[in-house]
Amino acid sequence: MRDEKLAAHLFRHQYGRMVSILTRIFGLAQLEMVEDAVQDTFAKALLSWRNKVPENPEAWLVAAAKNRAIDLLRKAKSDQFRIGKVPSGPATVLLNELFLENEVEDSQLRMVFTACHPALKPTEQIAFALKTISGFGIREIASALLLKEETVKKRLSRARKTIVQRSISFAIPNASELPARLDRVLEVLYLTFNEGFHSNNKAILIRRELCGEAIRLCRLLLTKESLRTGKVYALFAIMCFHAARLDSRVDGDGEIVDIKHQDRSKWYLPLINLGHSAMMKATTNGQYSAYHYEAAIAAEHLRAETFEATDWTQILHWYDQLLTLQDSAFTRLNKSVVLMQLGDFAQAKKILDDLVVGELAQRKYLYHSAYAEYYFLTGHPQAALKSINRCLELVNSEPEKRYFERKKTGYKSDR
Amino acid sequence: MKDFMMIFVGADYGTLGLSPDELQSRYGKWFAWTTKMQKNGVMKSGEALQPQVKRVVGPERTVTDGPFMESKELIGGFYIVQAKNAEDVVEIAQDYPDYDLGGTVEIREVMVFDR
Numbered sequence: 001m002r003d004e005k006l007a008a009h010l011f012r013h014q015y016g017r018m019v020s021i022l023t024r025i026f027g028l029a030q031l032e033m034v035e036d037a038v039q040d041t042f043a044k045a046l047l048s049w050r051n052k053v054p055e056n057p058e059a060w061l062v063a064a065a066k067n068r069a070i071d072l073l074r075k076a077k078s079d080q081f082r083i084g085k086v087p088s089g090p091a092t093v094l095l096n097e098l099f100l101e102n103e104v105e106d107s108q109l110r111m112v113f114t115a116c117h118p119a120l121k122p123t124e125q126i127a128f129a130l131k132t133i134s135g136f137g138i139r140e141i142a143s144a145l146l147l148k149e150e151t152v153k154k155r156l157s158r159a160r161k162t163i164v165q166r167s168i169s170f171a172i173p174n175a176s177e178l179p180a181r182l183d184r185v186l187e188v189l190y191l192t193f194n195e196g197f198h199s200n201n202k203a204i205l206i207r208r209e210l211c212g213e214a215i216r217l218c219r220l221l222l223t224k225e226s227l228r229t230g231k232v233y234a235l236f237a238i239m240c241f242h243a244a245r246l247d248s249r250v251d252g253d254g255e256i257v258d259i260k261h262q263d264r265s266k267w268y269l270p271l272i273n274l275g276h277s278a279m280m281k282a283t284t285n286g287q288y289s290a291y292h293y294e295a296a297i298a299a300e301h302l303r304a305e306t307f308e309a310t311d312w313t314q315i316l317h318w319y320d321q322l323l324t325l326q327d328s329a330f331t332r333l334n335k336s337v338v339l340m341q342l343g344d345f346a347q348a349k350k351i352l353d354d355l356v357v358g359e360l361a362q363r364k365y366l367y368h369s370a371y372a373e374y375y376f377l378t379g380h381p382q383a384a385l386k387s388i389n390r391c392l393e394l395v396n397s398e399p400e401k402r403y404f405e406r407k408k409t410g411y412k413s414d415r
Numbered sequence: 416m417k418d419f420m421m422i423f424v425g426a427d428y429g430t431l432g433l434s435p436d437e438l439q440s441r442y443g444k445w446f447a448w449t450t451k452m453q454k455n456g457v458m459k460s461g462e463a464l465q466p467q468v469k470r471v472v473g474p475e476r477t478v479t480d481g482p483f484m485e486s487k488e489l490i491g492g493f494y495i496v497q498a499k500n501a502e503d504v505v506e507i508a509q510d511y512p513d514y515d516l517g518g519t520v521e522i523r524e525v526m527v528f529d530r
Contacts, residue, residue, distance in 0.1 A: 006442070011435035042438050043428040047463035047492065050445045051453075137434020 006057055011042055014058065015135030018065040020107035021098050025069055026076070028114065028163050028170050033072075035132070041068050062099060069095055105223050108133065110170045112217060116185040119166045120159050125188045126195070127152055128159040134213045144210050145195060172224075182227065186235050186291070189214045193239050197246070208246060215239045233282035234291035240275030241298035244268040256403040260307045272302055293322035312341045329359035337370055345378050365394035369404060376411050384411045418459065418525035419504045421494045423511070425487040426518030429466055444512035452496060457507060461494035487517055495525070 007013075015038055022034040041064045045057075054060040097103055115129035126145065130136040138156075142149045162168075173181040196210030218236045221227045248262040257263075279295055296318045304310040319335040332351050339348035352374065357367055368391035375384035388408045395401050428438065452458035466489060468481030482489075498504045501522055508520040 006439060009436060009439070011439040011442075015435040039432075040429060042435060043433075046428060046438055046442045046445070049442060050449050050463060050492075051461060053446065135435040137437060138432070140434055140436065 006053075009135075010057060010061075012135035014061050014065075015039075015042070016111070016133045017104050017108060018061075019132050019135075020111045021065070021104060022069055022072075023111065023170055024098060024107045025095070026072065028168060031132070031160060031163070037068050037072060038065065041065055066095060066099060102223075105220060106172070108220055109172055109224060109227070112185055112220065113172055113181060114163065114168060114170060115159075116181070116188045117163070117166075117168050118181075118184055119162050119168060121155075122188070122191065124155045124159040124162075126192055127155040129188060129192070129217075130210075130213070131156055133217065136213075144207055172226075175226075178226070182221075182229065182232070185221070186231055189218050190235060190238075190291075192217075193242070197242055211239070211243055211246065215243060228281070230282045230285055230287055231289045231291050233278045234289060234295050237275040237278040237282060237295040238291060238298055240271045240278060241295060241302055244271035244275065244302065250399070254399060256399050258403070259301060264305065267302065275299065288321070288325075290322055290326040293318050293325070297322070310341070312338055316342065329356050330363065333360070333367060333370055337373070340370075340374060340377060345374065349374055362396065365391040365400075365404075368394065369407070372407070372411065381411055416497045416499065417527070419496050419498055419501065420523045420525055421496060421504065421508060421511075422521040422523065423491045423493065423513070424519040424521060425489065425491070426513035426516040427466055427486040427489050427491055430486045431516060441512060448510045448512060451510065452494070452507065457496045457498060459495040459497055461492065463492035464490060466491075491518075 018038045018041070019031075019034055022037065023031055026034055041061070045061060045064060049057075098107065111133050112129070115133060116125050120128065127141055130141050130144070131138075136144070138149050138152050141147070141152045145152070172178075193211055193214035196207045196212075196214065215236070218232065218239060221232050222236065244267050245259075245262065247268065248264070248266040249257060251257050275295070276299070279299065282292060282295070297315055300311055300315050300318065316335070316338050319331065319338055322331055323335065332355055336348040336351040339345070339351070352367070352371055355367060357364055360367055368387045372384045372387035372391060375381070375387060385408065388404060388411060392401060392404050392408070395404060428441070433441065449458065449461075466482075466486070468483060468489075470479045470481065470483060471477070472479070496504060496507060498507065501524060504522045508522065511518065511520045
């Protein structure tokens, strides 16, 4: 394939930008029309580029979108469809301004806040954000989120309907609403990133793109002064730290490699550095959120030159801090694993025994794998096998299943 | 050498709901194919067609607006290529990118009128 002349995902990224700009002109009520128009612009670009690629494809697309907007405005004026607020006066001047870089960012941020509006359900928020901001197609969203295409379509249409019914405004929230609304945005980005990072399935590539998108959008937040809060920086740091390890998490055969066995030389230094500088900014005002502690934990792992050199005491400290802010079964489970590394088996077991397993939902298998590890390390191989079998019954993804099968083999032979 | 027209039928991007990424990968394939033809000197010209159709028919020259057919029957464009015979054009058409979207290539020799 010879399309290296085009930047990777040029269409996809331009899609999000143009949908945002046009929505700013025509309003959220016209979102469907806007998306169709952008889609159509791209299909046309494709046809006219068959024989000759323009010198600057990006500028070509922008010009095409602009022309499209002017066409649509004319059509709107001739009253073919009703729009609440069509800009009056010299529309083209306004149009040109909207295509300036900082205005584009502003429009995209408005779309981010729309996607993460509390009136939408979390599941709808992610699908909607991937579609309208990130330019994913229905098929791509379905495979990235392990959903049926029908389900994605339903979520998208519910989201659009809610936006129209509630007349959600296409705006960055005002100062009084901002903190709560921004929290919601961060949650959605965090979930999107985790979808990409923690699940393992065949469509690994598309899942990595979820991580990439989450990082890109988090970065977009940081372009705006009023959004540069400690939490945003801390979340950005978490993503950088985790993403730095993406390549080392699977081996050449697509098998999972745990942090103990990862090739640490493969960890991607520029991202680690980016994460560290984000952390510096995140901690300037001395207010720490759960994101800060998660980033601190990730950073601590990255700091160790070998697995054996990991400072588990420091990690335990961060987990305890995290638990004071956000007490969840998953965090407790992780803490018990840290305690095992420190040799505090009694405390580790107590946490596991007291865990409200239901909270772990689909990740319940991790609870059994933690027990297996506990039994194995304390010299009860039979109990370890029993627990790992329980884990294997519950685990869904094939690579993870194989990972735990290998653990099981280890428990059998390593007595 | 003779001229042939390759007519592309179906695979109308406008109605297939392709995602931006999918569109971009299509573009890459078309570009590669076209470049190959240009390099081999077989490509003479070609155009893509808008999907809107107007039809003029009958002694009354009645004008009607499409669509008249399903999008899978719609002609999306054509290329004119030079080749020895139709078999060679069939060979060229192997790289047409949109078979997987239900697209078809029709090959017709351009008639030459002797003076």
